[in-house]
Amino acid sequence: MSGIAADDITPWLPPEDLDRVRRQVPMLYVDLLPVRTDESGTVTQVGLLLRMAQDNLSRALVSGRVLYHESIRQAMLRHLEKDLGPLCLPKLPTSPQPFTIGEYFPTPGSGAAYDPRQHAVSLAYVVEVEGDCQPQQDALDFAWFTPAAAQAPEVIDQLVDGHATLLRRGLAHAGVDL
Amino acid sequence: MSGIAADDITPWLPPEDLDRVRRQVPMLYVDLLPVRTDESGTVTQVGLLLRMAQDNLSRALVSGRVLYHESIRQAMLRHLEKDLGPLCLPKLPTSPQPFTIGEYFPTPGSGAAYDPRQHAVSLAYVVEVEGDCQPQQDALDFAWFTPAAAQAPEVIDQLVDGHATLLRRGLAHAGVDL
Amino acid sequence: MSGIAADDITPWLPPEDLDRVRRQVPMLYVDLLPVRTDESGTVTQVGLLLRMAQDNLSRALVSGRVLYHESIRQAMLRHLEKDLGPLCLPKLPTSPQPFTIGEYFPTPGSGAAYDPRQHAVSLAYVVEVEGDCQPQQDALDFAWFTPAAAQAPEVIDQLVDGHATLLRRGLAHAGVDL
Amino acid sequence: MSGIAADDITPWLPPEDLDRVRRQVPMLYVDLLPVRTDESGTVTQVGLLLRMAQDNLSRALVSGRVLYHESIRQAMLRHLEKDLGPLCLPKLPTSPQPFTIGEYFPTPGSGAAYDPRQHAVSLAYVVEVEGDCQPQQDALDFAWFTPAAAQAPEVIDQLVDGHATLLRRGLAHAGVDL
Numbered sequence: 001m002s003g004i005a006a007d008d009i010t011p012w013l014p015p016e017d018l019d020r021v022r023r024q025v026p027m028l029y030v031d032l033l034p035v036r037t038d039e040s041g042t043v044t045q046v047g048l049l050l051r052m053a054q055d056n057l058s059r060a061l062v063s064g065r066v067l068y069h070e071s072i073r074q075a076m077l078r079h080l081e082k083d084l085g086p087l088c089l090p091k092l093p094t095s096p097q098p099f100t101i102g103e104y105f106p107t108p109g110s111g112a113a114y115d116p117r118q119h120a121v122s123l124a125y126v127v128e129v130e131g132d133c134q135p136q137q138d139a140l141d142f143a144w145f146t147p148a149a150a151q152a153p154e155v156i157d158q159l160v161d162g163h164a165t166l167l168r169r170g171l172a173h174a175g176v177d178l
Numbered sequence: 179m180s181g182i183a184a185d186d187i188t189p190w191l192p193p194e195d196l197d198r199v200r201r202q203v204p205m206l207y208v209d210l211l212p213v214r215t216d217e218s219g220t221v222t223q224v225g226l227l228l229r230m231a232q233d234n235l236s237r238a239l240v241s242g243r244v245l246y247h248e249s250i251r252q253a254m255l256r257h258l259e260k261d262l263g264p265l266c267l268p269k270l271p272t273s274p275q276p277f278t279i280g281e282y283f284p285t286p287g288s289g290a291a292y293d294p295r296q297h298a299v300s301l302a303y304v305v306e307v308e309g310d311c312q313p314q315q316d317a318l319d320f321a322w323f324t325p326a327a328a329q330a331p332e333v334i335d336q337l338v339d340g341h342a343t344l345l346r347r348g349l350a351h352a353g354v355d356l
Numbered sequence: 357m358s359g360i361a362a363d364d365i366t367p368w369l370p371p372e373d374l375d376r377v378r379r380q381v382p383m384l385y386v387d388l389l390p391v392r393t394d395e396s397g398t399v400t401q402v403g404l405l406l407r408m409a410q411d412n413l414s415r416a417l418v419s420g421r422v423l424y425h426e427s428i429r430q431a432m433l434r435h436l437e438k439d440l441g442p443l444c445l446p447k448l449p450t451s452p453q454p455f456t457i458g459e460y461f462p463t464p465g466s467g468a469a470y471d472p473r474q475h476a477v478s479l480a481y482v483v484e485v486e487g488d489c490q491p492q493q494d495a496l497d498f499a500w501f502t503p504a505a506a507q508a509p510e511v512i513d514q515l516v517d518g519h520a521t522l523l524r525r526g527l528a529h530a531g532v533d534l
Numbered sequence: 535m536s537g538i539a540a541d542d543i544t545p546w547l548p549p550e551d552l553d554r555v556r557r558q559v560p561m562l563y564v565d566l567l568p569v570r571t572d573e574s575g576t577v578t579q580v581g582l583l584l585r586m587a588q589d590n591l592s593r594a595l596v597s598g599r600v601l602y603h604e605s606i607r608q609a610m611l612r613h614l615e616k617d618l619g620p621l622c623l624p625k626l627p628t629s630p631q632p633f634t635i636g637e638y639f640p641t642p643g644s645g646a647a648y649d650p651r652q653h654a655v656s657l658a659y660v661v662e663v664e665g666d667c668q669p670q671q672d673a674l675d676f677a678w679f680t681p682a683a684a685q686a687p688e689v690i691d692q693l694v695d696g697h698a699t700l701l702r703r704g705l706a707h708a709g710v711d712l
Binding site: 043 | 627
Binding site: 213215217218219220221249251252254255269270271272273274275277304306351352353 | 391393395396397398399427429430432433447448449450451452453455482484529530531
């Protein structure tokens with residue numbers, strides 16, 4: 001079974017293996033709130049992705065899995081560039097301390113966010129993005145909102161499960177909760 | 179879907195499955211620094227486990243895996259009671275924000291901590307423990323140290339890889355780094 | 357320099373000196389959000405003071421000035437016992453890191469909270485309170501609210517300027533923002 | 535005494551007033567640890583000021599008083615530009631949450647840091663500085679150190695009272711404590 005050696009070092013998993021692992025252990029994610037700031041560091045805008053899923057429009061933070069043998073900082077950079085394009089120029093935070101933890105359970109109504117695919121735990125960070133952001137792959141749009149506009153019901157209601165909570169906590173942490 | 183259903187909901191994994199998963203995705207852990215405080219909340223003592231591993235004595239924080247479908251708070255309680263006994267009476271922190279993140283790689287010399295078994299990421303918390311602590315299972319001892327004593331070279335050198343860093347960061351976060 | 361020496365070491369200021377100082381430098385405060393938690397550390401209730409001020413009912417966090425030569429932890433204990441009574445049994449946080457900073461300016465409309473008396477900056481902490489809380493002095497009542505009830509408009513609207521923001525940030529930090 | 539109106543709005547205090555106020559209330563400071571980071575946000579260098587005081591060389595973080603009617607963010611910008619020059623290009627943190635609090639007492643041996651002039655409390659932040667830093671005013675030098683070099687005994691021993699603790703806590707918070 002020579003494939004084991006390759007399995008050992010590649011971060012990539014065949015879909016059937018990933019499906020299986022997702023029912024065996026919690027999956028580690030990063031959830032990233034992209035922001036623009038003014039010269040005093042105050043958050044002036046937050047960025048949200050827009051996607052079409054099963055005939056519904058949904059909005060989301062930049063979010064993705066941490067791969068085997070990938071550091072948290074590498075995962076942050078990879079997902080920001082994957083979702084916002086190679087020119088987004090993120091300034092990763094100096095501290096590895098997330099502002100909160102996201103918890104997703106495959107069981108609806110458990111009190112945590114719902115993710116039918118898996119049990120996932122995310123490290124959530126506010127990340128300043130200085131460059132040009134272009135939606136990639138499956139995203140229809142990436143739009144900047146003022147903190148107030150991002151908390152309008154029509155935006156909040158479009159966010160995928162769990163991300164409204166992370167958005168609110170991220171803005172509260174950044175000191176712009178109103 | 180008889181067997182599968184059980185797989186879906188049990189947090190327990192057969193050893194061979196766990197070994198495989200550990201080479202496929204990062205494993206999520208909690209690393210907990212048990213402390214005693216005075217009435218003003220100042221940390222006066224930190225607790226470390228002592229174990230015998232391959233003829234060597236080693237010290238460690240309370241540490242363990244988060245299971246499938248287990249919340250972070252449940253995992254914290256379970257590992258504290260598993261390692262310190264059912265009478266340890268932990269006061270879990272009110273915030274889910276860890277003071278730092280631990281990263282362990284199966285590759286020595288990668289800059290992160292070394293864990294030959296797996297790639298692991300831990301959420302690290304300082305936890306006040308108010309009750310009676312007794313070493314359980316494989317632990318030889320559980321001992322309280324003043325912050326200064328815990329940072330003595332003879333203690334630091336016995337800590338398993340990565341835990342000296344977490345101990346220092348936890349004490350720094352608690353404001354007792356000297 | 358007889359009289360001056362006393363001034364040098366007493367934390368108490370005559371009202372006319374306090375009025376003057378309040379127009380000369382920012383005043384340092386602590387703003388404390390008292391909470392009850394369940395055994396897993398999850399915040400289940402937050403406590404708010406009710407006062408009568410100029411014919412209006414107003415609600416507030418536990419809040420007060422840090423005195424000359426008083427430590428932050430001493431100021432926290434003093435204000436909790438002053439407002440909630442000597443049996444309130446607070447568990448001060450192990451870390452001196454506040455969850456946010458409150459800023460109050462004597463100029464309405466400056467973007468910060470408004471305090472006509474002074475420029476003040478507060479260190480804001482969530483504090484678990486385990487004992488019996490009784491309103492003291494000028495308070496009419498001290499009441500516990502679920503996180504959801506505390507964020508109801510009729511409660512939020514009664515909060516003194518700046519405290520609604522601190523309440524929201526404190527709950528967000530504690531992971532119970534909904 | 536028409537000057538009172540001016541006193542009310544100017545942040546500047548005559549030296550005799552400042553001396554008096556310093557014995558009446560705690561003075562609010564910011565303590566800032568300037569850092570350089572690599573593209574992944576990891577701190578690679580920390581900056582320290584070198585000054586001559588009473589025939590002794592001493593090193594320090596960027597540190598200074600918050601003025602009346604000055605916001606925390608304004609005070610951070612002002613002190614960074616005052617000490618590092620107008621081209622230092624600081625990136626202020628997105629969150630107002632300091633990584634720790636510094637406490638300075640005018641009484642030696644009180645357990646806190648010693649400042650013979652006053653009781654002071656500082657909000658401590660790690661601040662990334664992207665531009666060109668030149669020592670200003672009374673500083674002899676501003677030098678960048680690797681995190682390891684900054685913690686060498688000969689550097690630590692030159693730091694003004696309290697700043698070694700803040701340096702260690704800042705590096706621990708940034709995840710580069712070794």
